[in-house]
Amino acid sequence: MAARRAHLSAEGTTLYRAAHTSETGGLYALDLAGEVGILSLYAGLASSDELRLAETWAETLALGSVYLKRRPQEARHAANVVRGQLSPQEPVWGEAIPELTALEDGVPYLIRPGSDLSTGLFTDARPARRWVRRHATGNVLNTFAYTCGFGLNAALAGAGVVKNLDLSRKVLSWGQENYALSGLPAPDSDFISGDVFDWLKRLERKPGRFDLVILDPPSFARSRAGVWRSERDYPGLAAQAAALLTPGGHLLALNNHAGVSGAAFERALMAGAPGLRVTERFGAGEDYPGAEHLKVLVAQRT
Numbered sequence: 001m002a003a004r005r006a007h008l009s010a011e012g013t014t015l016y017r018a019a020h021t022s023e024t025g026g027l028y029a030l031d032l033a034g035e036v037g038i039l040s041l042y043a044g045l046a047s048s049d050e051l052r053l054a055e056t057w058a059e060t061l062a063l064g065s066v067y068l069k070r071r072p073q074e075a076r077h078a079a080n081v082v083r084g085q086l087s088p089q090e091p092v093w094g095e096a097i098p099e100l101t102a103l104e105d106g107v108p109y110l111i112r113p114g115s116d117l118s119t120g121l122f123t124d125a126r127p128a129r130r131w132v133r134r135h136a137t138g139n140v141l142n143t144f145a146y147t148c149g150f151g152l153n154a155a156l157a158g159a160g161v162v163k164n165l166d167l168s169r170k171v172l173s174w175g176q177e178n179y180a181l182s183g184l185p186a187p188d189s190d191f192i193s194g195d196v197f198d199w200l201k202r203l204e205r206k207p208g209r210f211d212l213v214i215l216d217p218p219s220f221a222r223s224r225a226g227v228w229r230s231e232r233d234y235p236g237l238a239a240q241a242a243a244l245l246t247p248g249g250h251l252l253a254l255n256n257h258a259g260v261s262g263a264a265f266e267r268a269l270m271a272g273a274p275g276l277r278v279t280e281r282f283g284a285g286e287d288y289p290g291a292e293h294l295k296v297l298v299a300q301r302t
Contacts, residue, residue: 005287012106017123018061022290030057031123033102033111037066038119039092054093065094067113089114101181105130107156108181109149110174120147120174124284125216128254128296129153131280138211141165141203141244143196148175150214150252155184159212162190169193195224200240209246219257230257234265235272242273245301251276258293265295277302 008016019030021042031038037057041050054066070086090096091114098115101108104126111120129149136154138161145151145164152175154162166172172191179186192199196217215237221228228237234255241251251273255265266278280298284291 008287013104013126015102015104015109015111015121015123016126016285017287018057020288020291022288028053031119032061032063033113033119034100035062035064036097036100036111036113037061037063038069038113039066040069040071042071051092058093063094065091065097065113067119068092069117071117083116087114087117105133107133107152108178109147110177110181118146121149122146122256124256124288124291124294125149125254125296126285127282128216128252131282131296131298132212132214132252133157135250136162136212138246138249139163139208140212140214141210142214143200143241144216144218145175145191146171146216147178148172148191149178150216151175151190152178152182152184154212154214155179156182163192164190165192165194165196165199167193167195197228197237197240198224200237200244204240204243209249210244211246211249212252213241213244213249214252215241216254219255230255231260231264234268238269238272238276242276242301247301249301250279251297251299251301253297253299255295256293260295262292262295266297269297269299273299275301 005016005018015033017029018032021029027043029040039054050068058066068088099112102111109121113119132150133153133156136157136159138159140154140159140162142151142164145166148164151162151164164172164175172193176186176191217230219230253269276299278297278299282296284294
């Protein structure tokens with residue numbers, strides 16, 4: 001498994017999936033961030049078996065430490081109730097490395113292996129970030145920004161103005177640290193903390209439009225308006241985003257809900273934004289063999 005990804009490090013990527021669930025019978029996945037392994041478990045294991053699995057991979061890949069993520073089927077609730085048990089701050093094997101810098105296509109990112117179930121960058125979206133770095137121009141709006149990987153790549157592409165929008169000020173500050181790693185200015189005005197859905201409405205009332213809008217929402221979210229579910233509510237989100245595009249502007253839309261097919265996602269996008277034309281379709285990177293959970297669409301305003 002991991003041997004098939006060996007070329008990635010030579011190509012400037014030290015952050016990737018070394019073993020995907022399709023290769024492990026759905027039991028677990030292993031991500032690498034430099035010499036740190038991040039082991040995600042999708043089935044309950046005894047503590048001794050967890051340790052044995054971590055040790056096996058550590059010895060196979062000469063890792064310095066392995067962190068554990070126990071991923072329940074209903075993570076939204078459990079992650080809030082027993083977060084420490086699901087994502088221990090200390091490694092299950094090896095020395096503690098609370099923070100490190102890893103590379104994706106030569107771009108450095110700050111990774112915190114023990115911070116939470118999410119450690120700083122979603123490795124399956126590497127092709128989408130690569131698309132942004134190759135195509136972003138003009139004014140860019142990066143919504144549900146998390147640690148601002150898409151915004152960073154837009155800035156590296158030479159986009160004029162990049163606005164990163166997320167509910168959490170904490171992760172936006174993390175994003176500013178990512179900008180600093182690449183030597184880019186990161187003024188607070190470009191990192192907007194607030195409810196994305198509210199902000200999209202506010203931006204529609206303001207002058208100015210965007211040449212690229214990036215949508216990378218969670219499958220489930222709560223806002224002042226109530227509960228948002230991607231399988232049901234993506235058309236409305238697409239409509240809000242499309243209203244902010246310049247003529248000829250692009251929408252980069254992601255959907256990581258495993259229960260939504262690519263065809264269903266495209267229908268939802270077109271239902272909300274019939275004035276757009278889909279120009280590209282892709283998914284996760286080569287280190288996710290057989291993966292169908294992530295759908296990425298590039299659509300242009302006609």
